[in-house]
Amino acid sequence: MTEEQDLSLLETLDHLLDRGVVIAGEAVISIGDVDLLYLGLNIVLANMDAVIRTGRK
Amino acid sequence: MILYVYAIGRAGHPLPDDVEAVDGGGLSAFFAPVDEVEFSQPVIDARSKDVEWLGAIGYRHQNVMNALMRGGTIIPLRAFTLFKNHATLKHHLEENREQFEKILERIDGKQEWTLRIEFDPERWRDALSKRVDSLAALEADVAAAAPGKAFLLGKKLDEERKRASREAEQEVAAEIEQAVLDKLACEAVAESRERRDGAFPQINVLIPRDEEARLQELHDALARRYDDEGVTLALTGPWPPYTFAR
Numbered sequence: 001m002t003e004e005q006d007l008s009l010l011e012t013l014d015h016l017l018d019r020g021v022v023i024a025g026e027a028v029i030s031i032g033d034v035d036l037l038y039l040g041l042n043i044v045l046a047n048m049d050a051v052i053r054t055g056r057k
Numbered sequence: 058m059i060l061y062v063y064a065i066g067r068a069g070h071p072l073p074d075d076v077e078a079v080d081g082g083g084l085s086a087f088f089a090p091v092d093e094v095e096f097s098q099p100v101i102d103a104r105s106k107d108v109e110w111l112g113a114i115g116y117r118h119q120n121v122m123n124a125l126m127r128g129g130t131i132i133p134l135r136a137f138t139l140f141k142n143h144a145t146l147k148h149h150l151e152e153n154r155e156q157f158e159k160i161l162e163r164i165d166g167k168q169e170w171t172l173r174i175e176f177d178p179e180r181w182r183d184a185l186s187k188r189v190d191s192l193a194a195l196e197a198d199v200a201a202a203a204p205g206k207a208f209l210l211g212k213k214l215d216e217e218r219k220r221a222s223r224e225a226e227q228e229v230a231a232e233i234e235q236a237v238l239d240k241l242a243c244e245a246v247a248e249s250r251e252r253r254d255g256a257f258p259q260i261n262v263l264i265p266r267d268e269e270a271r272l273q274e275l276h277d278a279l280a281r282r283y284d285d286e287g288v289t290l291a292l293t294g295p296w297p298p299y300t301f302a303r
Contacts, residue, residue, distance in 0.1 A: 012115050012116075013136075016136045017135060
């Protein structure tokens with residue numbers, strides 16, 4: 001992957017994972033009981049922000 | 058199998074390859090069946106730092122979304138929106154029909170763009186001293202103080218800088234949001250650094266397709282305005298309107 005593709009992937013993930021809604025590292029709901037769930041992937045995304053920043057330099 | 062749901066649209070919306078639909082209340086939900094073990098909480102938690110895996114899911118999600126958007130307006134859902142089966146998904150559509158129809162109307166013919174506000178650490182620090190008089194005064198005190206006192210004052214200065222930086226960042230974000238709202242026919246949602254868990258703040262805007270050039274112009278003008286202070290504005294889009302789809 002080129003740096004540019006890498007960066008656009010990170011931007012894409014940043015959008016489609018919506019880091020703010022979920023609580024860091026925590027599952028919000030489990031599949032068994034409730035139909036709809038978002039999963040907590042915040043920790044990865046915090047690292048990604050650092051990559052996005054350095055990627056720009 | 059469980060259902061990985063990409064989006065919701067009006068019934069009869071064209072289906073991309075490998076995407077299925079469940080109808081309910083005049084709407085369709087677009088999904089792909091996925092393995093329930095592979096998408097179970099423990100497996101996802103265990104793999105959540107695997108950027109290759111996340112990336113593959115992200116690419117697929119984005120590609121399906123793009124294909125769906127070529128067929129007309131859809132309500133995009135974030136990654137990992139999972140439903141247990143067809144019945145629960147159909148029920149979800151019927152139960153929330155009115156709300157989904159309102160959202161579809163809201164985003165018809167519109168695009169989401171993101172203005173991310175990035176602060177260069179060193180240049181922003183210098184700019185802060187110019188923005189905030191008390192910081193400049195404190196810096197002068199530190200420079201003039203004897204070593205022992207300078208150490209203590211230096212700690213105080215660091216604290217003051219952090220506080221001033223937080224406040225000034227919020228000011229800049231608010232100014233930019235206001236400028237966007239003043240100049241464009243749009244809706245805007247600002248996301249602070251706190252909201253984004255420490256990542257740079259951003260402003261998501263929903264504009265009619267034909268406002269794109271004006272948004273670009275406004276971005277360029279704002280970029281020039283803040284350039285001296287080490288503030289960079291990254292404009293990306295168009296994105297599926299995730300922010301305005303709820």
